[in-house]
Amino acid sequence: MSNPTIAKRYAAALFDVASANGLLNTVEDELRVVKEVFQSNPGLAAVLKSPKLAAEKKKALLQSSFAGASTYVQNLLMVLSDRHREEIIPEVADQFIELSNSAKGLAEAKVYSVKPLSDAQKEALSLAFAPKVGKTALRIENITDSNLLGGVKLRIGNRIFDGSLRGKLDRLERRLLG
Known part of the structure; x- marks a missing residue:
């Protein structure tokens, strides 16, 4: 086992x-x-x-x-x-x-951002993304990452929601090269 x-x-x-x-x-x-x-x-x-x-x-x-x-x-x-x-x-x-x-309807989320998020921003992210993963709320751990340039990147379980400027630039580069 x-x-x-x-x-x-x-x-x-x-x-x-x-x-x-x-x-x-x-x-x-x-x-x-x-x-x-x-x-x-x-x-x-x-x-x-x-x-x-x-x-x-x-x-x-x-x-x-x-x-x-x-x-x-x-x-x-x-x-x-x-x-x-x-x-x-x-x-x-x-x-x-x-x-x-799971019993409380929560999910753990890691949010990567350029600067620390305020409580209001965390709450807004929780309200926006919790329904997308079938939960009522998110328990957010904020991690600052200056490589993102701007925006946020969320990791909830094995799902990643990338709204960072770095992610958008990488996707644009792949589209232009591909």
Whole structure:
């Protein structure tokens, strides 16, 4: 069984428990923090993979690192540690966030722009593009990219909407050369 399949099963189990207890937003926020900690500290994953570190010490490290998390998130981390699946913790967080967004009618979107977007601009983009992907709203992460020259480029899942000046120039060049 591949890691995405395994991660999806753990995420689905946690999603069921969190939604049954009305803690969907809390658990999602905590898993975002867990994912961020793993992404910003690649050494943590390396330490947890190490066969030299005893299982009890790995669990103690996870418990101390995420002491402020709910019992559901801590239990998930302990189960993954017991089953030697520490490397899929960020993937489980991604799968859980995807399930949570789907239940709320949200989609994650990366918006590339020349300068940071205001809240009003983010809201306008959300209202314009959410229906195009069958969602009610977008959770926007704004990334500044000076190579765009102007306009915006959106990435929602595996779909890209390119309204940037750089994209328009590239399309014009391909048309003229082709």
